[in-house]
Amino acid sequence: MRELFDVSGMLADRAVRVVVTCGTGGVGKTSVSAALAVTAAEAGRHVVLVTVDPAKRLATALGLAGLGGEPQPVPGISGGSLDALMLDMTQTFDDAVRSHAPRNRVDEVLRNPFYKALSTSFSGTQDYMATEKLGQLYERSLADGRWDLIVVDTPPSRSALDFLDAPARLDRLAEGPVLQLLAPSRGPLKLIGTGLSQVTWLISKIIGSKALSDLQVFASAFETVMTGFRRRAGVVRTLLASPAAAFVVVASPRKAALDEARFFADQLRGRRTTSRGVVVNRVTPPVSLSSGDEAALREHPEAYAWWRGTWATWKAQHERMLTALPASLPVALAAMLEREVTDLDAVRELGLLLAGGVGLAEEHGTPVVDI
Template identity: 35%
Template sequence: MSETPSTLAGTLAKRRVLITCGTGGVGKTTVSASLGVKAALEGKRVVVITIDPAKRLATSLGLDKLGHEPTDLTAALAKAAGREVPGRFFALMPKSRESYERLIRSLTTNEEAVQRIFRNPILNTFSQDFSGANEYLALEELVHFHGRSEFDLVILDTPPSRNTLSFLEAPQLLARFFEEKMIRFLVMPANRLLAFGMRKAFSVLEKLTGTGFVNQLFDFGEALFEVQENFLKKLKAIHKLLQSEDIGFLLVAAPTPESAPEIGHFLDQIHGRGFHFDGVLLNRSLGHLQPSPGIRDEATKLIESLQARERAAYARLKESAERPSANEERKLFYVQLPELARDVHGLEDLYHVSTLFNGAP
């Protein structure tokens, strides 16, 4: 396995894709966008992609909404920063429906099959509600933009989740879906004649219920049969891409005692899958706080106590993260970003956060 960049600068120079992971509420979207701003200011052509129903990236950028295609914010960033931007800065928030349609069209050239899939309510429900579908669509966007030559760097802000590993498990979860007995029965060619007979038999029930569900179910099976081979190939290609030198993973976390075991487990899983983990971005640190002159002793003691607790958490976190894996010593970078006085609500704020990366190891 090749050497992992041990600095933020090395990571930005080496990787074409950075995937930021982390549980909800740690400021992952803001950190992802500000990292993109930093890269654009250093001459990179950057696109930041977020899969976030709460639309936090649009809020951070000071926009009402983001489109499915990249929005060029370079001029707005230059105005906010009060300086020239040597690179380019784009952002987008993919819409599930458009991503789903692009995925289906990439799997078959049979327009009749494509339209049958789009019309089928079971497949449409599957695309929205199946566990792992949202995470998979995020990966689909990653593959799409990784292949576009107009971008030097793609930053993917992963979907909010209580489990930081759910994003990585989406391809395997969808692959296992095709192994389920009911699905295999519906899509295997040997079963198509039997399925035709069952469709006729169930038509009696359908006349009684009037729901149309039986026809929808078998149409679902036929549609899956049309795309399953190409889809499974794509899942394997995505996994291979995630293991490539082009892609690095970053973890955004809060400097709390609870973060250390989470980070250790996350790194074990990343390395176990053959992915490249580059560094930890510790957001909302209190280490920069200095008690003001004249502040009460009680308040000073509280600040010092919180800072001591945070230093202990950081030491535990670093020890957990750098524990050697079975086959290599981990070389990671750590960046501590301070707790901000207010929420981020525009490019001016994002520019300010991006400057906090300056001097990072």
């Protein structure tokens, strides 16, 4: 038996404060995130589930009409509690300004045309906003204790891991030439700040006096915002590198997805984060039959052909998993459900499979699921 990825142990571990799922497209990251969040919440934890993926899949999986940028309670959860939200990049940037800019300047900054231009181009950088949002949620969870677990569903790409590097990239960006120019205490705008009249006169002739005063407002608030932004990114960096963060790699039994899972696990190890294991989702469960039952089934050619087919599929999947996944990687298997994960009951069902602790056996003949 390969080492089992103990999903329920991970969710019960109160020291785990953040679970991040990652994996290639379409393998079930969103469904697995929802299943982990619902299972943890129904086991008594207070969970907030955030999806960085702009697609509506998470809302659909939770049986909700939609999700916004603010946490909203998921109805029908017993035990603990579950709130869910979708990353809204512009709103996150505005919230960052609200919490980091000087209080009396917030409205002025939010209305400022330079800020608007920057926030729409800059907030396109999903990783920074995901980092900021995670930081906001984490600090809020520490401050008011509303949540004790944050589950993060990442978008479908290898670059999902880029958000781990976002704090470092933010430092480089802030130290880089473009933002240095904008920094009022260091760059040329220092001259504007100190009101060097000839320079401001000249600039106002070039860009117009309205634009100049907009730029002054923006520049003076900008450094404070950037400083706050970087401080929070630092908190996230420390959090993600600590044992309080657990990464879950999701794969399907297809070769490409398994290879990607191995890639993700290697990347996570390289970044010194804690990858708890791999969930191989949508595995075809073999049905084990006694020889008597098998003989009886032969009398029904269609059913017998189906049984042989699922067994052959399982065997092929099993071999692929053993070959593609390194023996050192703990694995949990989740069977293909008979329906899509589009309501809370299906999410719960997937959660039960994950928490049920079905591992990868060396022998394919060992039944994964007895039915």
